[in-house]
Amino acid sequence: MGIKITLAAAAISILVISGCSNNVKPEKEMDHSTMNHEMEEMDHSTMGEMMEGHMSHDEVVMLNDSTGENELKIPTMLEQDDGEDVVYTVRAQKGKTEIFNGTETETYGYNGSFLGPMLRFEKGDKVKIRTINELDEATTFHWHGLEVPADVDGGPHDALEPGEEKVIEFEVTQEASTLWFHPHPEGKTSEQVYNGLAGLIYIEDDNSKSLGLPSVYGENDIPLIFQDRKFDDKKQLNYSAAKNEDGTIGDTLLVNGTLNPKLTVNKEKVRLRLLNGSNARNFTFKLNTGDSFVQIATDGGFLNEPVTLKEVTLTPSERAEIIVDFSQIDTEKDLALTNEDGSILLPFEVLDQSRAISKIPGVMNDISLTEEEMDLPVTKKIELFGMMDMVTINGKKYDPERIDFTQQQGVMEVWEIYNKPDDMGGMIHPFHIHGTQFKIISRNGEAPPENERGWKDSISIHPDETVKIAIQFNHKGVYMFHCHILEHEDNGMMGQVKVE
């Protein structure tokens, strides 16, 4: 039985590796016929190593360096519709976007041809959003990280057919944070996000406004949506050609939809709100000079104290807010945000103007794990397993008719999530739960790193790692939990918890 599974997996992987061979850096490239021959000759362990390299995304194609020739685009802040209520209109639509000079690329966007506007909410707002589907296919509007009742969460049960619209209402009850929105239709999420459907949500509250952090939108408070894409010969996105069942990866980076971006800043503290909006690529952000920065927020709010770091890793859908102090860095050198392999993601141009109004307070929040929470028994166990289109949670694929777990509204529970390796080593799965924010209790029995001691809605889980989280839902309904490698999600690595 075990052998059969391994062989089937290996056969599929071979197809993918040969399909991806033009993606791999030249020194690793192999001629097809040689490779097929070598595959037959190869003993199992060698093949295993090769698969592991691909599957663990250790050897994914490097991103092309940003040349910095285009100033970073900043998403527009969405204006409220006229009237007394807080009402917004968000349309999913098709369009053409000039990503490359002189070429139109067919794209999707919200209220525009590509990506979406930023929605800014205040804690306590009663929000109404008129969602409209102007695409030729069904879609949903999912508010990633928002603590809202399940019937407005925009999971796969809430599809709007082409031409349909729906007004949703909710109250913003959670603290200041950087969230986002994207489609979540069953089996089509990866393609729709890939084509450009993604936008940002900022929540502000009394605390965020009193901390004195950099907060001039687009000037020293910068949203950064990182997405890798693979363009075809005609500079089109062509998802079906680029698609990889194990997570679609590209060689071209777009930040806020900008190709070859550069960010111009003053000599001051600048807050970067990082979102990994990729289908599958992981990023480890660092400064090319080796300088440190501070992380101030996780997915769902501020850390208690700023954490000084030289790098921060985000798997798909995770966010981190960091502050880079450009008044303290040697700006004579070329400065850039890079990935862990050194590829240049975002060059900075530092102007001479210095400002000194913002500060980083020593205490920003009051979130902690209580003794009581740490002592709670594990009441739900989740096992992530597989790769390609053979991904499962607790041995099962998503079934819209099946409720996997139930939980009482307002009751804290401990979930234990385990990433079971396969014969080929396995890969990181970014695990996301809808409708709430949770706290990490432990990773493999150890306290989480300091920069993960904040509210989270998505968490990276490494092969053979066990993570415990404390989680409570404040609203009722059926919520999704799933891998946020979008192709894994579409391939059924998803389950449902019903909150009663």
Ligand SMILES: [Cu+2]
């Ligand atoms: Cu996964």
